[in-house]
Amino acid sequence: MAFKGFLVDVEYCTGCEACVLACQQEKGFSEKEYGMRVTKLGPLKLGEKDYQYDFIPQFTKWCDLCADRVAAGKQPACAQHCQSRSLEFGSIEDLAKKVFREKQVLYALVDE
């Protein structure tokens, strides 16, 4: 298996949802179709001066990893426009080597 997908840095996703719109524009989707949505966690109070407030993108089956863009040497639309640079596209095997701290998530999407 040789999966392609994303390394999502949950520590830095600010929940701006630029990825959702980048995807909809690229694919010509309506407001009811999307390659991804962003889910919110928190804000939670975990203890004195300790909080968690995170966002994480989840992908739908509509996502084809922007095959046309990638074939033309570009990034998938969501990854290019991600304002916090928390979506890195590549092969899961390579991306796994880039995990260097907690709150980083590998999302396998397409088996090639």
Next chain:
Amino acid sequence: MGAENAAEKTVGTGTPIQVLSDIFGGLIPERTDVMANERPIQWEEDGYTVMRGHARSAPGCHNACGVLMYVKDGKLEKVEGDPENPYNQGRLCSRCLAMTDVVYHKDRLQYPMKRAREDRGKDKFERITWDEAYDIIESEFKRISAEFGPETIMSCQGTGRDIHQVTRLTASLGSPNEGVPYFAGNSCYLPRIASMACMLGDAAVMDCSQFLPLRYDDPQYVVPELCIIWGHQPFYSNADGFFGHWITDLMQRGMKVAVIDPQLTWVAARAGENWLRVRPGGDGALAMAMLKVVIEEELYDAEFCDYWVYGLEQVAERVKEYDLDELAERSWVPKEDIVRLARQYAAAKPAAIQWGVALDQSTGGQQAAHAVVALWTITGNLDVPGGNVIGRPCWGIAQPNWTGTWGYDELLTPAEEPGKRMGADRYPLFGVGFKNLSSNATFESWEHEPGVDDGLYGPYKFKAAYFVTNNFLACMGAQTKMQLERWYRKQLEFIVWSDIFMNPSMYALADIVLPVVTWAERIGFGGLNPYSISCINKCIEPLYDTRPDQTIFMELGKRVARDGIVPGTKGEGDELDQAMIEKLERQYGITVDTTKGVNYQDIAYPWDTVEEMWDYALKQGGFTWKELQHSVWKMPEFKYRKYETGDLRDDGGLGFQTPSGRAEIYSMVFQFAGGGLDPLPAYVEPIESPYSEPELAKEYPYILTTGARIPHFFHSEHRQIAKLRALHPDPLAFIHSETAAKHNIADGEWFWIWNNHGKCYYKASFNDTYDPRVLQCEHAWWFPERGIADPDVEAGPFGVFESNCNNLIPLPAGVSGFGANYKAMICQIGKDEPPVSNVPDKPEVRKFD
């Protein structure tokens, strides 16, 4: 330019004060060091023609991101970020990524319309031609000008748009009045700009390397050790030429953050112990407390203060007057948190403060900003890499810069500007060079009865207005339903309105509607930033029968410019103003015939095309608009520590462009402004707070803050864009679950919020990170899907008055004329509609001393 603009003018007390807005308007000598090469501006790719440009209004935005526009068969198919643009580096936010949905939306205004004055608020618009629209505007502006004086005609802007050139149109009529007359205390950035300009002679911004084309890779740049994000949610607001995600770029490069905010924002959750949950309106107390700690523990940069700062001793005396425990109590932040953050900020080298509009939006906003500017100044973080750095309009090109204005200097006499400007002689800071009309003076003038000594200001009342892409009933008007019914609908005899969509304010008031284009349909340059001049590049023809705002200004300007001789250009000897003559000859490339003089009509709009107008506006940069287009953006060379190299002062001397030549934390400009303002930083308690009015606060026990941005909407815009609205369908009020439980309000349930000024209706969203005494409402909501309604319906057109927290905002401004309580109201809440009217019998418009 330079010498004649820097001339001292006498204002207020008779003390000479340099006109500060000129600092933003062209004092930098002409330079040609363009750090931008030609780059391809257009190419073919996969069946598309791709064009580079910048996203700069309409719709509104405070940024000017680089875009690639993909066009097929004359239609804009998609918009992507330009990876080569140093500003956004290939990124875009959701709004630009929905741009095609804006451009081709079915509700775009398509042609000019008129409506009789007596039908305001009714569905009685009638299609007309541009010529008819211009004929009506010309005839009404000329009538009103002759009958009441040109100063009774004002232009009013929506924020975050490249429409500041309208200042030239109003000036060409002979009116100095441009601004935001409905916006109490002019409470957006101007209080902070005023404090910076008076203290430093300039405005400063957090340095995220945005002045350097190589950005984070530039060897000059230093990543801040610590950034205090103060009353600000940069990722969603992208305020005032600041691309919010520069903050995440820097966090990824090791910068630590501290956050001062009543809400646990995303970034506050990453600040650990340094999230300081300030009371809305208590920012000034917190700033003064931090300043006290830094001074009394001698944590400041003594050498920098010794060389470059004026007033450290006086500020030390001032902070002695305050008790740290009391300041902590007023701010609702534990003292140990304040002391720790003050120490960490002073120790971090460099450290930056990135602040938001929360500092402006309380009675003491200007004084709080003074304390914050003092903090970054005495710690030696001023104009150093990674600190707060001084920026100026690139090459002195003032046109895209709101504070710079455009056209005032040659089209108005001193008797008109500031002589006739609304409130310039009423509120001190409006007299020292901020060429905006005063909103609070406008409020007073509406209520003033001519000939009666009622203590209110009122040399005249406004009679006509040109609202340029503005929706003040939803956005920034305080008590707007009252303003609409009591003032705007009755007092204004003639109202022109432009926008890309019909909005509730236009629907309620416009006599003439002018449909304008988006940034994809026009040429120009922007934006409101001192880093680069960015080309706005047309990729498609204007849709329907629409025109660019700037084309309208030029076409109208040619018709309405007044007939008269520019003083000092006709006659001989002492009658002549040589400086003005030289300026006109240099700027317009003309030779002045002093036997005839120069007529305003000949210089107001001497251009045949908008591109020629831009060539004129760009002249100081030494390049034409076409040349700008072919490099897409141009950045002037940037220098740090400009006070060490003589780059800030007109006379080329070292230091700052201030009376003392130093960074004045004791501000002589404040001291001598108008009737005199406090020259030192201070804490000013908001009016109508639990401390200033404890009895009233018993009736209204909660504090309401507003204005936290939603990433998908620019203020009231984008509500009709289905993809964006789907991500955020309803107006939310954030409330602690314990507070909600006391009033039997469930999560997701709609409830009422009210005070002595008005009421509003919101959907509850529980958030237990708020202080239980604090709520937050989203602002600028209206409901395009509801359509128009009878003007007598309580909720107003498109439901604009329903979920409108502005109904609760008191009108008075701070002593300087700046700052009003947009983010610090007192309120009560409940599930049942309260018996409160949004139109009080008599609004409180008194000047606040």
